[in-house]
Each structure stands twice: as C-alpha cells, then as structure tokens.
Amino acid sequence: MAAGLFKEGIAPGRLPTTQYADNFSDLHPPLDRHEAVVEADRCYFCYDAPCMQACPTSIDIPLFIRQIATGNPLGSAKTILEQNILGGMCARVCPTETLCEEVCVREVAEGKPVQIGRLQRYATDVAMAQDKQFFPRAAPTGKKIAVVGAGPAGLACAHRLAVKGHDVTIYEAKPKAGGLNEYGIAAYKSVDGFAQAEVDYILAVGGITIQNGKAMGRDFTLAELTASHDAVFLGMGLAGVNALGGEGEEAQGVRDAVDFIAELRQASDLSSLPIGRRVVVLGGGMTAIDAAVQAKLLGAEEVTICYRRGKESMNASTYEQDLAAANGVTIRHWMQPKRIVGVNGVTVGIELEYTAVDGGRLVGTGETLTLAADQVFKAIGQSFDAAPLNGSGPSVVLEKGRIKVDEEGRTSMSKVWAGGDCVVDAREDLTVAAVAAGRDAAESIHRTLTANGRA
Template sequence: MNKPDIYSGRLTAEEYQRNFADIKPALSDYEAHIEASRCLYCEAAPCIPACPTGINIPSFINRITTDNIDGAAQAILDANILGGSCARVCPTEILCEQACVRNHEPEFSPVKIGRLQRYAVDNRQSGEHPFIRLPETGKTIAVVGAGPAGLACAHHLARKGHNITLFDAREKPGGLNEYGIASYKLVDSYARQEVDFVMDIGGICPEYGLQLGHNLSLDQLRKQFDAVFLGLGLGGSRSLGFQGEEAKGVEDALPAISSLRQCNDLSQLPIGRRIVVIGGGNTAIDVACQCKRLGAEDVTIVYRRGSEQMSATDHEQAFARENGVRILTWLQPSSLVTESGYITAVQLEKTALDANGKLQGTGELTSLPVDTLYKAIGQHFLVDSFANTNESPELNGNRIVTDDNFRTSLVNVWAGGDCIDKGEDLTVHAVEHGKRAAYAIHHYLQGGSDNG
C-alpha cells in the first residue's frame, strides 16, 4: 500500500501565521471602556457566584471605567492568580456571562466579562509585584504538579511566608496551559509568562523532571515537608480497546496538542489529509480545529451521543463547524481497519437509546477513510503515582477523594485539580481548588485542625 497522506508544509507561512493567531484579539482602550460602561453593577450580581473563583466582577469592571486598571487587575488576581489565562480559555459563555443580566431583553447580549478581564490583567503596570510576601514562617510545603491547581496553591502559600518546592514531571511548568490548550487560545508564550509572574513573588523553588511514583515518593515527601499538595492532573489517556489501536496513525489527542504547542515551526509538523477525532469534549474540538488549521482537508469529529450531551459547549461546537470541522453524532467506533501497520479507515456503528435510556449499538455500520485517528475520549488518573508508597490517599474510581477543604484521607496531604473527584475539569476550577487548599494548609500549619 501507499503510505497515508501525511506530510508537513501544507500551507504558506502567511497561512500558518493567520491560522494560529489569537482568536480573541485584545480589546482596545476605547472598546474596553464602551464595554465596561454596559455593566449595571448589580447589588446582588449573579455573575460573581457564577465565577468558580468568585472574582468581584462589577468591582473590577467599575475600576476600568475610572481608568484604575491596576486596581481592576488587583481585584481579579486577588481571587484568581491565573486570571490572565482564565480570561482567554474559560468557557465564560456558560459561567459568568451566562449569568449576566444583560442576557435579557432588550439586549440579549451579556457584558463581555472575559475580554474585560483580559484587558485589565494585560494592561496592569508591570512594575512591582502586586502581592507582598509575608515574613518567612520556616514551614515547607511540597506542591506536586505545576499546573493551574499547583501554581495557585503555591502562590497563595508563598504569600503567607511559607517555602514551597514545586515539583513537575515535565521540563516546563504550566500543566495543561502549557501543553494541552489550543495554541490559538494562548499565544506568544503567554502560559510561561504567567508562570514567571506567579513565581516572582518568591519562596517557590521549582524542581522539574520529577514524577510521583517514579523518581519521587509520596512517603518521602510527607516526611521531608510539613504538608503536601497533589495537583497531578490526569496523565493517562483512555483506550478504545480495539485491535489495531497500536497501528501508525492512531494517536492520543493531548500529546498531539502538546507537540503543536511546543513546535517552533508549524510548517515542519506533519498532518494528515483525512482526520477523524473520537470524542465530544473540548480536547476533541481543539485537536480537530488545529488539524484543520494545519491544512488537513477533511476533519470529522465522531461522538456516540447527541450534540446536547457533548461536554464541549455549544460555543465550542459552533467554533469547530466555523473551522470546517464536521461533527457526526450517534456514532461509535466498532473497529479499526489497518494495512501494513497503518490505519486506513475506521468502521462506525450507529447508536441509539433503548427503552431504558441506555446507549446501544444498532448494528448499522458505515466507515470513514482516515490518515490519522485521534482519541479524545478522556483521561484517567495514573494510579502508579503511588507506587512504592506505604500509605496512599483514598480513591473514588480513578480520582483522589478529598473533603470540603481538599484534604485527602492522609493527614498532611491535600489535592486539587483534575485528579480529584470534585467539579468540572476546567482551568478555573483547578485554580479555585489550589487556592482553597492553600487556605486549609495554612490553617493547619498555624496549628489549626487538620481538616482546615
């Protein structure tokens, strides 16, 4: 057989630049002031509880209208130290902006809270750090995982004067913001710039290339440090479970997104002509749209239920269609067709709900030719993170169990982010987990009860 149609340099330099430019350009001063003036500064503002980190949205928007940009940024960063990246990647359309009273008549158009948040953070005067670190306490905390949860936890504990060692398995910090978000959402190395800003407060010592369960032990950390926070994320990708899954051209979506984000020259990145993505979440949308923007001609997302059940928001689904991505619902893969070690097609089975509402295959089959098939069917927690550990945190399925203060079943270990069994897998939720865990850890270190 001929090798699948996968090669690099499908587009011109100008096309690559255009396709991977910021999809939400920053507001100008004039645009920001006009948009901020639309806020009604509600006394019981519904947008505040709709924000997982509890940013006082009317307060920061009001400060924009009075040209107090530093004050606006301070109000945001006090609640969400990663407010810059969250302004770019948060699904604001289902959070704060969905709650905005401007959604009702006569306008039916919410205040653009996310873009105003970005405007405030981006235009803060970058002189002194906006936070002052308290005198050192002598207490030490190990934060494992330099993603949003770990960074938020480390920052809040550093503000209290504690010393934090920040461990991460990768060579760069940032977690999914650095490795797993579509590059047109976080452009110009913004994720790394934000990490540098977090670190600038002092008291945070990074240690990279150290992975829990491999060259780092939870037992060792518990003995060496006064407290431990686990922001491990979900490091394993789920399998389809079909013969041929090891064939060339069958890939996990997150590593593909990571490769693109770490690539300095997109013209050198090979891409297939015919792409199929299995899954219905934001990762599926991101990898599909990026493939299309790299020059793939035929990109299809396949999801086993209806579009209403997709975890990707309506906004994300519409964005995919605008990018020329086809979304096929009520279909699931039934087998992979391979030849000479390469995937050539995926066979799909129509699905439906039975009388009890349970999803089942109908037996009706179709197939799609494919050069590359991406699996975006979810991630799972790597339980070998606790290999060679005498005492491990309690798990619920493949997530770490925590109490309301994010403490695990181990007395001096807290956890947050995607690896725990609370909330949605969103950056803003991870930030809130890390922040609240930091409050509980500080209380514990001050001699409070061990559950915060």
C-alpha cells in the first residue's frame, strides 16, 4: 500500500501518480464489432418487447439490436437517436439493470440479460466517430425559442426544435454545456471528454446557439425571455443541496458531494485533488455511490456510506451498491447524522444515531455511534431553487417546491414549458427521463407554434 495513503487529514497525492489513470479508466470498455454482433445474436427480438416498454424514451430496442446483428450499426444508431439524441451518454450512465435489462427475457430465464446498454454504446459510438448526422434541419420557420439550461432536458429539447427548423438559444449558467453529464456523474462512467463530444455532435445539426455564463434571475428574467422569444423551455437542474440540520455542519472537511464530483470531473490532474484518509458519505442515491467510489479511487483509506433506511430503500441500484462494495466502500444502514465532531473547527468524526421504523415512520432510537472521519460528503438530496423564476412578470405555479406542468410539459405561464429535474415528480438522477421530457416538450412547442405541422 502506498506510503502516501497514510497522510493524516485531507491531502492530495495519496497514490502513485500512474495509478490514477488506471483507477479512473472506463468502467465498461466498449464492445468491438465482433463482440457486438455476438451479443446482439443473443436477443430474441421479442414482438411485445418488455425492454422497450421499460425505456423512458421508448427506443425500439429489438430493432436496433437486429440492425447490429445484421451489420448495420449506423442504422442502429439512427433508431436509437431518433428517440434519444443523447443515446451515447445514456448508454454509459443509464441504470439499465433496473430498466431495459431488468425485464429482458434472457434475464428472466437465465439471469443474464442481453447487454443492451453496451450495444447501444457500440452503435452510437460508430455514428459519432463518423460524425453521421441522421436528422437534417428543416427549412427555417422564423420562430425563436429560448432554452434555459444546457443539461440533458435542454439539449434534447433544443435539438428536436432545431431539426424542425426553429432557431434555438440555450442559456447556461455554467462555463460548459452538458449539465449533470458534464458535472454530475462519476468520471469512470464517461471518459475521454465524451460529454463535450456529445454536445458538439448535437450542435452540429445547426440552428442552436449556446450562451454560457448566463443565469436566469441574474443576467435575464423569464419575462424578458417570453417577450423576446416565441416559446421558452425551462430545463434547469437542482441547484440547492439539503442541509444536515445538525451541529457542526460548517466544520472544515464537510462539503456537498455534488461539488466534490464536479471538481473531480473538471480536474486536469487527479493527483492534485485533496481527499481524506477516512471519508464518510451521507445518503443512499447515485450521488452517494459516485462520491464514495471516487473517494476510494483517489486513495482514501476508509470510505463509509451511511444511510438512514435499509438496503432495499436505497435509490442507488443493487448493481451500484455492489460496485461500491467491490471498490472497498462500506455501506451502513439504519443510521442518520446527528452532529459533526470537530476540533478547532476541523472535522475529526461524525456522530450518528441508529434509526428504526415505528408505525410507518422513521424514528431515532436514541442509540448513537461515532465514526472517525476527516471528510464528510453530503449526498442527502438536492432542492430546486425557484427564486430566479419570477424576477418579473407573471408567476409560474409550483407544486412540492418544483414547477407544475401538464402531460406535455406546459407550465401555468403562457409560452413556457419545463422538463427535467426542475418539474414535479421528475425521476431524479435519470438522464434518460430528462431527455424524454425535453424531447416531448419540443414536440408540444412545435405543435403550438405551427398549424398542421407547417410553420
């Protein structure tokens, strides 16, 4: 074990420099042509394909797999991208084990599903490598649409509108487009700058302009957008992070897991990133898993995930939980944070309380445990910041702290649609669901701005 691993506190360079590249290499290396054809041949091409029903974007999975099996990866890519223009990233980050692959007939019969995600990656990688554009832009309609947020929902919406001939301007607060695909997922799931390569592929359709560093409520208002555009799509993510609400949360060494992941994703030198020797991650979702595994890959000696309920209640899939365990992460259930233990404002541990379900409610038992920790990551959920919405003009109706929309993504405000994590009942952490929301909202916007499909 590397000597640097035993540095006390939070420190960079815990591993030999050459080890970082190995640790953060591609989680699932791509299939080559032969492997893809062999795997595609395992598909039964079911008539009433349950995998297709389980896909939030309703990709015709049997068709795209058959196209791979018959040596037509470009045709396969077109089938995928027709429904999901971010099919390349979704192939990498989708929890296929709880979606299409979970209901695969091969999984039910044999316990080994067709590797749908890896086949999807194979086909879309071929198309992107050849810069093959399947959806030419229609004649200009003269209509202008504003999209707020260059995440999966915003990009999917913008692309579909651009294909139909509308002019789209995306306003993005961050320096780069991509949203969670660029800033919010584990680095080993998307290597070699793929998130930006996919953005470039999407923009190649034409008709889309991105203005980075532009935040609603600071640089412009929703009322200004509706006044200067024919329609507006809101695809903002979740900017807020829930607080622990316990003593010592401001101690040095406590930080939001999403910020840690974003910093890691943008780092040019992973050996320069400081990481604790003993790390505790609070939460039970994908963000908690991604933070914990990457902390271990950066050289943390001990990494523990603490979740307030049982294993079956974790939002992270069983596969992701197993991935964490395989990387040396300990997952402890039925405990919630009570206070951060600090010395002179520096984190040295965390006190947790055991929990139980009583009468259907989660309660603390009063029994506590203190774990040594010099770094604590909060992954206990994010919240939508609605303040920038109504800087001026009419209000957008909210429900449960997020934007209320109808089945087509329309908000209560004329000319304004919304989709992705910012809307009520959004499927959190699912890129594919955000893509579907953006795509469907674009179709609704197009119908509203045209008559009988013509501008």
